[in-house]
Amino acid sequence: MTARGLAGDAADFLNFRRAMGVQYHRGEFVLKGFVLFIAEQWGEQTVALDEAVRRWSSRVAGRKAVTVSQEFGVVRQLCLYRRRTDPWGYVPEHALAPVKESPFLPYIFSHEEVLWLLHAASSHRGRWIWGPMFRALMLVLYCTGLRLGEAVHLQMEDLDLRRNTFLVSHSKGRSRIVAFRPDLAKELNQYLEARRQILRIRRVKEPQALFIRLDGTPLTVKSASEAIRRLLRELAIKPPAGRIGPRPYEFRHAFAVHRLTAWACAGVDVQAKLPLLSAYLGHQDVLGTEVYLKATPQLLDLASRQLQNHLRHAHTPE
Template sequence: MIDNDLLEDYLHFLKIERGLSINTIKSYRQDLKHFISYLNINSVNNFELLDEDTILNYMKHMNENNLSRNSIIRSVSTLRKFSKYLVQFKYIDDDFMSKVDTPKRAQHLPAVLTTEEVDKLLAVPDTSNKYGIRDRAIFEVMYATGLRVSELVHLKLEDLHLNVGLIQTLGKGNKERIIPIGDVASKWINIYLNHSRSILLKNRRSPFLFLNAHGSGLSRQSIWQKIKKYVSLAGIKKNVTPHTLRHSFATHILENGADLRIVQDLLGHSDISTTQIYTHISNHRLSEVYDKYHPEI
């Protein structure tokens, strides 16, 4: 069996030489004790016998025992430091972690609104006044096109081609793209142009489509504040930002059968791997619906 004395020597080294906190050392101890227990169960009784395959099998063991991705990453990091210590003080000749890659952290799926939540949000602005009409038009455009908030605030009158159902925008890297815009969003843009924009403009001139109370273009921060305000009024509990409408747009059109390459073009992604996150979201949402409504057998 593996001798625990070496483990205690290492933890003492971390405390005295490295000055690590009690909690950090406690975490190291826990990770290494689990590892040593695994080695003992599998009749590995000497650190000199460790190699890449042993570590990969241990990582598989942790995964099969439902350890979280972050716990596995932490454990691999602990083993990497421990292996370097063993080499440094001549307990072993070869670093058994040298060929082992650290697992990537789990990718956090961005928040997405359901279609019902989108409807709630769109219905909140009071469209009996100029600001409510403007805000409704903003949200309709964001959800209908997936524009980034930076693209939205720089949208100009000359970028509108509503007669053919298109708008154009200048995205990241100054890449221009043409985006279809649906009838509903087009309708609200026209209502805004006919009933709000000229009032907000106050006999001034501005190339920008969406204006603030002073007749100037809106800022990204102002869009963020409006989203937070209306999300609260809609009673939506999710953490919603302007980018959430972009995520929701992409997810919903994928769920309705759009090709991934088309979504990539609509969003202005240079790399399709960036767009693929939305397939994960769709699958995740599908699993949630299945778990909620499928009867247990």
């Protein structure tokens, strides 16, 4: 394999990924760096791909294992793609980059904390952030697991109250439809009525954004994030200073963990449900969803008891 040949394979692989609706900007950056490394090390000489991958993965000492693993995953996907036309093509073993996920464990809001936040948001009176909108935003975050940016960027046309769905467009390189329950639809109808009153009082043109500030302009991710952080500090859920403690993103984590916990309590096969939850959350693969299985002791305990119960009732072969 030469750098020139690998560059052609990488271009074909990127076209293949994007034909499936994945923008893959980060992957393109990694692959360009990999090809450049081979060109700098070997020029136009032929190189064994296993040696190239090994030396590229260890090219910088002291890098975070999760960073190495993420880059390694992109190159491994390229190798798997090449094997479609070359059955004997090299595919690196996972052992070259054993860490597949970040050791970070998210903060999970309790049900009581969610209720405190919703109550405080409902009565919030800020210069730009107003109570009904703040409450509706938090409900969307918690009840659907949308990322903060996804929720803030929702347009009026993305909301379908006949089918109770959101259209989340071009997030992480893809679009998806997110369904929600009738109780959230009821809350959104109440918010939309309050929204109409605000626009009528302010005498401003109907904006495309679903979530608007008190002056009728679209809500921004920055102002929403700052408002949520302030509320977390006011309720002593987050320390009064510093970057430690729960973040606005924690609503998404709480949604996922509470959903998995409810399934586990109902005796549902959680592992079988993971791909469904992964697709709903907009994860690229189920690995991004599996981290939630380790997020709370309660969920781990439920999973352990389910396994013990399954083994206890399993038939012993004669």
